[in-house]
Amino acid sequence: MEPPRLTRSEALAKARAARRANQERAQKLREERIARLQAARERRNQPTDLPIDLPTDELPIEPPRKLTRSEALAKAREARSNKRAHSAALKEQRSERLRAYHQRRREERQQLQGFQDNDTPADEQTAYEVIERFQNELTNTIRQNELFSEILDKLSPTVDRISDEGVDDAIAYINTNPTATITFNYAKSLEDLEPADLESLYRLMLTPQAPFYRHTLRQAVYASYAEALRRIRVNLLPGLVAQSRFAHEGKVHMVTPAYIAFMNGQYDNIGPDSHILPYKQDEEITQENMYTIFPPEAIVSFRRVTKRTKSNRRKAGWAPWVNKLGFLNLSRYQIDTTQHDLSKEEAKEHCLIYALRMSKQVSEDVLKALAMEIYGHNLTFIALRQLCDKFGISLRVTDYEREKPRALHFGPRDKEIWLGVLDEHFFINEPLWVSEWVLSNPAEAERTGSQGHLGWHYKKDGEFILSDPNHTRTVGDLLRKMKAMNHLVPIPADDATLLSRNYYAMKHISPTDLSYPEQACTPIRPRSSEASSYTLFFADFETTTDGDQHLPYMLCCVCENGQELTLHSYETTASNVKGVWTKKLTRMMVFVSENTPPEHQAVVYFHNLNYDMAFIIPYIHAKNKFDVVEVNNRIIGFSVYCGVTGQMATFRDSYALISSPLRDFGKMFDLEIFPYEFYSTVNFTKYPINRVPVGDYTSYYDDAQELRDHLTRLSLITTDGTVDAHLYSQHYCLLDCNVLRKGVVKFREQLREVTGLDCCDFLTLPSIAYNYLISKGVFEGCYDISAQPQHFIRKCVLGGRCMLCRNEKQDVEGDIADFDAVSLYPSAMARIYTLPGKPKIVDPSVHTLDWLREHASGFFVEATIPDVPHWLDFLLIPHNSKHGIKEYLNEPGTFFLDDLSLDNICTFHKVPPASITIHRGYYYDEGKNYQIRSVISELFNKRRELKAQKNPLEKIYKLLMNSCYGKSIIKPITERTQVVNETELDNILHWEASAMIAYRQAGDKYIVNTSLNILRAKSFPTFGVHVLAMSKRIMSEVMCLAQDLSIPIYYTDTDSMHLPSGSIPQLEQEFRSKYDRELIGEELGQFHTDFPANPATKLPTTSKRFIGVGKKTYVDKLVDPQGNISYFTRMKGVPNHVIFKTAEEEFGNDPLALYKTLYDGNPVTFDLLRNRVSFQLNRDLTYTTRREFKRRVKF
Structure with a gap:
């Protein structure tokens, strides 16, 4: 059907309407064009000093307007003035840092010299003389070592005396001796020191000034080895790696080339602690030697490393160079200048975290979680892919180490963050235009400065400044070109500033911000059901x-x-x-x-x-x-x-x-x-x-x-x-x-x-026990945690108490019983619960202690206890000693505590809850899971059944119950141990040297310890914290009640206590009255006496005398009903048969006399090889039989 025809008037009207619409549309387009032109004119007439990291789409495309002579002169004067002001500010900053540094050094020297004035006590004067003589003996011992002298002669001739023949000899020696280890046993140097002198020094080590003496002694040893190794370092042949190590105060100290440079005065920002390595597997340095004041021996090792041409693992870490072009600010890409203008915090942050922070596309919570998982200097691309998948981070990393840069993709392919990597350094790869003329003429470019909207992509043609089409497009292009033109100076491998960047997640925990990403919590699930054969x-x-x-x-x-x-x-x-x-x-x-x-x-x-x-x-x-x-x-x-x-x-x-x-x-x-x-x-x-x-x-x-x-x-x-x-x-x-x-x-x-x-699915018993609890629904609804919550809650871990009454030595006579808790940790588990849900952050302004006790299922907080009204003989308030050991004291302070520990303190120390201040922490409010109670009872009953049958496997069930909680508070795994061959070791030394902790040779293989790229840290610490807290409640219910009844307790060791045996009936009756439970029995939560029967008569015994001199060091004189005497002895680190043999030979066969000697403060030396052999594992993975093994004990 055809449409109706329009009349003439209708057609004209329609045409006029269309014409008017076209005119209106053209007028609107004309106005928009005029507005854009006006804006462009305003931008041209208003000069700007654009930053070098301006994105491409913000750069104007119009050519620059030519300046008049007067404008150019004015601009030049302004630029010179700004440059002088900037230089003056930088100079003042450097001067201020230098003044602060010299002031610190001056104060340190005054503190150390303050002990050497003319009025210095005799002990202090003697101490310094002893240290000086010891250093001289040490240096002489090193110089007199024949093998070391031979190496010095062949490998380290002075430059002006080196000859072709000497080089050939050195190379031949290295080829035939690719590795060597020299042990300096300079314990004999101590023989020349007078006992009185040593006694003076020992006394000073117990004074408040002890750190200064320890520092002086440690510096003396470092200085000796720095002198001994200096010639090796100065004339180090290519591929020779040398270091020294010695033990002092429980740590293995490494004397590295970087520290030698420090000792020679080349650096001022690195100290001895930078090279302290707590690598306790060093079998050549025995445990006894590690804790002596004078290090009795030291080891120097070196090896030849064959140069590698290609790395088999891509990785990235800190920038390995500094920027010579100070006027070109590259701090946004974590590249320092030769004047070290980067702040300490900026320099230490891992380059991946720094680049992601600069991108502003990753939340702070995720950045903190990443920082807590990355460990070590370098992050491999394999580990990077794992992190991106875990946290949902999308990266496009351009690898500029290839001849033709190639983009690599990590994580999901949406909203990718563009990064670059060059020489193992991550940086944000954003648009950055810098002309080739600027890079080729740095001195003139620095005088000229940045040119308004052109920034640094310009060139000079006489007096004219023109846009240079030959410019870099991205940060990666710029860094690659700067490296080719030697504007990026490599940092030496032993540079102190580089070595000081020892990245570790634990250092990046905020003291105030407890927020965490969602990925920090993962549900606890049973192992895969796929059975292995x-x-x-x-x-x-x-x-x-x-x-x-x-x-x-x-x-x-x-x-x-x-x-x-x-x-x-x-x-x-x-x-x-x-x-x-x-x-x-x-x-x-x-x-x-x-x-x-x-x-x-x-x-x-x-x-x-x-x-x-x-x-x-x-x-x-x-x-x-x-x-x-x-x-x-x-x-x-x-x-x-x-x-x-x-x-x-x-x-x-x-x-x-x-x-x-x-x-x-x-x-x-x-x-x-x-x-x-x-x-x-x-x-x-x-x-x-x-x-x-x-x-x-x-x-x-x-x-x-x-x-x-x-x-x-x-x-x-x-x-x-x-x-x-x-x-x-x-x-x-x-x-x-x-x-x-x-x-x-x-x-x-x-x-x-x-x-x-199946036990074959696991390596250890704690793993079996923990997975058994998971399979039984003990952790139903619970979450493994990592990052900030895990590190915070682990601070609430308080181990068992082992102490004498009021931390004082005890010598008691009478009828004494060893009152022992029945399966203490299983008993604690039978009274607690697990906490489902995710941890929530405590807001101190809202979540007071009263609110938390009423509404939370459990909480873990940092709290201040202002006063301790009731003092206990066996204390519950944990203090950190100067040695990092937990000490229980009757003193107020600020502590990390869980809800059960806080209740213990309020109940037994009688601290009013209203007086306690909560600062920060986490709480759970999604109920309680009581499944642990029935599960632990089932294991306990099975163990009791086997014990009645005298089946030795009952011990396994005892260990199974006691180890249930240990897996929940496991420390982060930071090391990896591998067995490699010679070629693989050389690869690690070349390409993963920053991750190397230690290595030792075993036949033609090497055992290598390296730091992990990513911390394996995920656990459920709330469970372990509650088990330990409830175990203290079980013990305190008895011990504090005894104190209230004036019943003395002489000693406790986690799950037992020494008390008068005649007081037990009274204690049992009062306990029943107060807690409505039976105290004596063989069930969970009950106690019984536990002294061993007489070995000859098999009759029960009672202690008639107890001498306690320290933790895990005591003796009981046991007497059975027939009057037969036996002894129950404990001394940590000394077996019982050694104690009895020593008592027989030196104390008239009287163990009490031995312990009384220790009680009086006199030393006793034990020969640990009496009637027993002892094997020693050496660094080369061979075992030898010890010929001498003595331990000197003094309290």
Whole structure:
């Protein structure tokens, strides 16, 4: 259907309307164009001093207006004036910093010199003389070392005397000696010091001025090594790495090239603490030596490192150069100038955090969480990808280290933050225009300055300033060009300012801001339900213990299916051990592979792997490097991919699951006797191993007749009166393996029956216990926490109390009982709960203590206690001592406390809650989960059942209960331990040197400790904090009631107390009346007396005298009803058999006399090798038998 036709008048009207609309639209466009032109004219007529980081889209595109002569002169005068003012300000800042530095040094010198005036007491004068003489002896000892002198002669000739022949000798020496370690034992230097002089110095170490003397002594040792190593540093050949270390006051000190430079006066901002390394695995420096005033020995080590041409791991950290062009401010990209204009806070922040902060696209909460997870100097791209995925950060990182820059993407692909990386330094990669003329003519460009809207992308043509089309586009382009033109000066590897940037997340916790990102909380869930299949093997080494190192002579391995393998070599020596046992370990790996189905994992258990690994790691044929798991300085597991079998085998320590010696663990299976001392390298050469005279063989065992009878039963004594020592050793070693097999298999079955977990899925018992609680719903609705909440709540951890009454020595006579809590930590768990939900931040203006106690399920706060009305003999208020140790005192102060600990203080110290001030903290308000109570009761009942059957496995359940909470308060993991070969070690030294902590050689392999890129820190510390707090409540309910009843308590050690036995009935009655519970019994939460029975009569005992001289150092004189006497002794670090032997030989067989000597403040020296051997693990992963091991004890 056609539309109706318009009349003539209608058509004209429509045309006129369209014409008017077009005219209006054209007028509007004309007005908009005029407005844009007017704005452009205003911008041209108004000069600006644009920053160099102006985004591209804000740069005007119009050409600059040519200035008149008068305008140009005025502008030049203004620029010169501004430059003079800026230079004067910088000069004043530098002068102020220099004045402050010299003032500090002047004050320090005055403080130190104040003790050396003419009126200085004799002790102080003597102390300085002793230190000076000791330093001189130390220096002479170093110089007299022949090997060190040889190295100095060959490697460090002075420059003017160096010759081609000398260089050739040095290179030849390095090629033949790629590594060397020199130990200086200068303990003999102390022999020349008078005892009176040493006594004066020891007394001064206990005065308030002790830090100055310790500082002087430490500086003396540092100075000696700086002098000794100076020539090596000055004439260091390429690829030679040298350092020294010594122990002092519990830490291992590193004397590095950077510190030597400091000692020579080249730097003023680095001190001794910058090189203190608490690396406690240094076996060459014994624990006793670490705590002496005079370091008795030191070690110098150096190694040749082959130069690498390419890094196999991309990473990034701080800028490795400084900016020579001071007029070009690059501080936005964390690039310092040669005058170090970056603030200390800006310089120390990790470059990734700094770049993200500059982008203003990442919240402060996320930045803090990142800062708490990044550890060490360099962050690998692998770790960066993990962080981006975790926190949802989208990055586009342009890698300018490639010839053609390439963009890499991390995290989700939305709203990407543009970063760049050059020479392992992150920076925000924003538009930045700087002309090539400015970079090529820096001096003239500095005089000319920034040019208004042109900024720095200009060039000069005579007197004219023109826009330069040859300019950089981004920050990455600029830095790359500046580096090529030598405007970025590399920082030396030993520069003190670079070394001082030791990044660690714990330092970045805000004291006031407790906010945290959502990613800091993750729900606690059970482990994956995917079951793994295992084939278990049980192995043991038999070794010689004489000579310079322990050597293996037999290895037995038993599969869980009963298959056995025995390998031996009685011709093993230190020179051939690698060749012999590499082949035998390969044979064992073949045996493991043959008995492991393809779908199974092979797990090889050793009981005390920390010993056996010394004969595995150095010699096993490993195709790749592998990680080692260390817990408390003990190696408990590692997995090796064998290149011969093409299969992975996992080695684990069964002691981490069943922490009892194998001789105790094997009581269920009639463990045999064995003459260990016969099996030595001397006897292997003296006798044919299969024909040893029976008299000679049995003489190496305490009860020769018992051993002879046992050999007869085994038919190992021949008609000619000889013994097959090989067969008996094999029998014994296989017996050990089978005992271990039966024990672990039994433990695995019972654990699976009780918990439903497979012990093979875990390395340690605490991991099993914690995951069992998770599987039973104990942490239902709870969240693992990290970042700020975790670090704050962990400050509320208060360990067990171990102290004498009022921290004073005790000597008491009478009837004394050891009153012991029944399973203290399980009892605490039976009275607490877990806290579901996420932690909420305490607002002190709203959340008062009364509000928190009424509305919160639990809270963790920093609080001030202004007064302590009621003093206790055994205190509850924790103070940090100057040594960082918790001390319980009756004094007010500000503390980190949880709700249970705060209630304990209010209840037992009678502190009014209204007087306590809350400053900050976290609270939970989503209810309580009481599942832990039924779970712990189930474990307790199972343990009691096994104990009634006298089954040794009851100890495992005891450990299982006691270790339930430990995993919740575990410290962040900051180190990684790997076993690598020579090539891989050189790669780490070249490309990951900043992450290197220490390394030690083990055969042709190296054990390397490096810092992690990302902290593995996620836990549920509220649980552990509450367990410890409730355990103190259980003990305080009894101890504080006893104090109220005037019943004396002499000593407590976490879960027990010494008190008069006659007072127990009164205490029991009053406890029942006050708490409506029974005090005495064998149930959770109850107490019982726990002195051991008399070893001869098996009758119960009571203490008639108690002498307590310190923590875990006391003696009880025990008497049974028949009047028989025995002694119960404790001394931390000294075994009981050593105490009794020392008392027998030096104190008339009277342990009381020994402890009375200590009580009176006199020292006693103990020989820890009495009737026992002690093994020492050396840095090269060999074991030796200690020939002397003494400990001097004084209180």
